[in-house]
Amino acid sequence: MKTRLSLLTLAAAALLACAPAGAAQQAAPAVKPAPAAATPESRQINALADEYYESLARFEPVWATENGDSRFNDQLGLSISPKVRQQQFARYRSYLKRLSSIPRDKLGQRDQTSYDILKFELDTALRLAAFPEHLIPIDQMVSMPVILANYASGQGAQPLSTPREYRAYLNRLAQLVTHIDQSIVNMREGIKRGVVQPREPMQSALPQFRQLVAAKAEDSIFYTPITNLPASFTAAEKRSLTTAYRKTIANKLNPALRRLSTFLEKDYLPKTRTSAGWNALPNGAAWYAARVAGMTTTNLTPEQIHEIGVKEVARIQGEYGVVGPKMGYTGPAAGLPRWVSEQPKYKPFTSDQQVIDVYRELDAKVRTKLPALFTLMPKSPLDLRLEPELSRATASDHYTPPAVDGSRPGVFWSVVNDPKQYGSTGMVTLYLHEGQPGHHFHIALVQELGLPNFRKFGGNNAFTEGWALYAETLGKEMGLFEKPEDYFGHLNDEMLRAARLVVDTGLHAKGWSRAKAIQYFQDTLGYSEPEARAQIERYMVWPGQALGYKIGSLKIMELRKRAESALGEKFSLPKFHEIVLGEGTLPLAVLEAKVDRWIAASR
CATH class of the missing domain: 1.20.58 (Methane Monooxygenase Hydroxylase; Chain G, domain 1)
Known part of the structure; x- marks a missing residue:
């Protein structure tokens, strides 16, 4: 499920448009800069990283708020101003020039990682600077x-x-x-x-x-x-x-x-415009390609991503063919989602409280399972709450991170507009994604690792959503998918992420119409026309954002299989999770290099 965090991280990581400028007037917990480093080169990279973060937080104070930095809570900024944008991009060019003057090979491993992340973010920002978002x-x-x-x-x-x-x-x-x-x-x-x-x-x-x-x-x-x-x-x-x-x-x-x-x-x-895809805009193909690169942190082309999506959809439909009969369904595999949506037994609730009670029971059960899979876990607590009525109509299930000063826990917000229509099959996988070990384990932990501020409060979509989608798969190892309807819920959420690869690239690179994309979602996911329309219209205005989930998850799964194959009996799943989470949010190429170093050292 899309989180509010990822929504604003998208805007900030792509450094597009949501808010800058002005020193905060309110007294808020100071955000400590990176600790003093031992060598001149380390001092250089950490000073540059801190300056970059302060610039970004002032440029995007709402993004800073969303990520737990409350110093700018009285500022909105005006990053959509052409003048302010130009000034900010000029800063990024200056930072990139300064970064290139720092000898990377003279940095320690932690600082090399900061170097690589900072270069990725600046390169991404400046690539997108050419487009009038x-x-x-x-x-x-x-x-x-x-x-x-x-x-x-x-x-x-x-x-x-x-x-x-x-x-x-x-x-x-x-x-x-x-x-x-x-x-x-x-x-x-x-x-x-x-x-x-559109x-x-x-x-x-x-x-x-x-x-x-x-x-x-x-x-x-x-x-x-x-x-x-x-x-x-x-x-x-x-x-x-x-x-x-x-x-x-x-x-x-x-x-x-x-x-x-x-x-x-x-x-x-x-x-x-009456067109659906970004390729209909001036220089739209290049614009979309830049967004795809930023959102997936890869060099994959839209065509490659489209093919990955088609293959994943076919694989998951094969799983539908296995789980469907266990649920009492005997029709074609592709029809399983629609059949499930029509079964009253999978909509058992009559009140909001019943929904949140199920999540709390699940939370208690998961907490007993986590120590077998993780040795590195956040200290910040996770709370489960119902979305307030005030914002319920416009919200979707989401996670908000804890405040960096400890004044607010991480929260999984469950949105229940009509409890009688709230489906039960997806609740396990939704909790694993938005709660723990999904977003909470990653995002809360980032605040506790002593990282430079731009890494503590920043991030990218592919790792953030990729980890949360990977975390859903751990439900199988925790024994949470023993009921076929819960495993179907897991598959159905995975199908959504796979189908997104197909429709996002279809809309923006392959000339798909809005109607074709809506029909694809109805056929593949069993969605009603209004449900499919809402999803497709999201992708129409956020090109590339929905790609990070599946691309990031597939990369983490690939790296886990690589480590299991290479290390055999020496492989430790808790250690693998520590390697993935232990330095915060990473571009996927940086994560891959880190896992490969761990494999080599473990041999």
């Missing part, structure tokens, strides 16, 4: 107004429990006005240059932006913090905050949201 700052999946609306509950990455935190969020709301107006300017320029979103996703997006416009301040979703003022606040604090929120929303934010909604409906939507 800032001209399409809004879609149905992510936009700055919706991100801040989802923060209004105070239960997400931006906390709302003290007067200072309330003022920080209010500052972001005030800055959102400028961000909205810059978005409109950018989209007008995009219309002139033929760089616009029509159907923007039709889906329009209701979101209409709903953000309130008749009066008190009706706005952004006023929610005031309706939830903590009892511990003084009367004076409550009065001051209430007045400030009301004025900002009524006089500034609500008019800006109305401008945006009207612009999208009257001016932008009629100019959107």
Whole structure:
């Protein structure tokens, strides 16, 4: 399942568009730079890495918030501004030049890894600098107004429990006005240059932006913090905050949201394109190839990825043929997902509480299994929560990382809109992916390894989602797939990731229409037309993002098999997991080199 973290990591790792600039005004836990290094070369690489991270966090303060760095929680930034973008990319060129002057062979192993990651990130950013992603700052999946609306509950990455935190969020709301107006300017320029979103996703997006416009301040979703003022606040604090929120929303934010909604409906939507793929945009094929390289951290071409997807789909359908009869299904293997979706017994819930209770029972069971598979585990706790009603309609199941200061645990958020329609077959694999040993083991652990800040708070999609998808497969070794319906759920989620390889490359490199991609999802995954449409429209506006899951997982599985074959009885699965997780998030080529070194040393 897509996580909010991966959503924003995509924007930041690709260094495209979501927010820069300005020193944080709130007092927040200091983010310690990398420890002093022993040699001049090590001091150079660590100083450069720290400077790079500070630049990125100021450029993308919402990304920093999502990844546990709360120092910039009062800043929104304006990275969609052409001028700010140019300034940031100039910094990256300077950093890359400085990096090339550091002799890599004189660095220790840890610093060599930092060198390789930093080079990958800078190369990726500068490759993408040529493409005008800032001209399409809004879609149905992510936009700055919706991100801040989802923060209004105070239960997400931006906390709302003290007067200072309330003022920080209010500052972001005030800055959102400028961000909205810059978005409109950018989209007008995009219309002139033929760089616009496809029509159907923007039709889906329009209701979101209409709903953000309130008749009066008190009706706005952004006023929610005031309706939830903590009892511990003084009367004076409550009065001051209430007045400030009301004025900002009524006089500034609500008019800006109305401008945006009207612009999208009257001016932008009629100019959107009828094509589905990125290759329809100016220089779109090269643009897509750059995104594919960044999202997969590989040199695989779209055509190669498409073929991998086709083969994986066929393999998983073979597994359907085995598990289907165990569930009472006797039809063609490809029809199993649809049949399961129609069985009432796999939708047993009548309340939200029943859903979260099952996840908590599963959590307790998994905790007893983990020590046999892992010796390296995060200290930060994992909490399981239901998505608040406020953001339920626009959210999907996701994980949010712990705060670096320990004030917030990692959280697996379960989204239950209608418990009677909540399927039980995918719950085991979803927990393994979003909870532990999936995202929590990777992301929480990254904060505890003493890594340079750009590695502690950064990352890439292929490793992050690849690890979480690989973690799903460990359910078999934990004995969690003994019920055929649970194993089907695992296969069905794996099928989704394989089918994504086919449709993403189909849409953006092979000329597939939206209708063809929707039909493929219906046929392959048994989705209803609305379910398939929502998924395909996601891939239409996020080209390449969905590729990292399967490509990353396949690489980790490949490396595990290589190590098992090479080491035989010397192979240790807990040690392999330690090797994979022990230095944080790595580009796949860097991970492969690390595993190969371990194999050679272990022999």
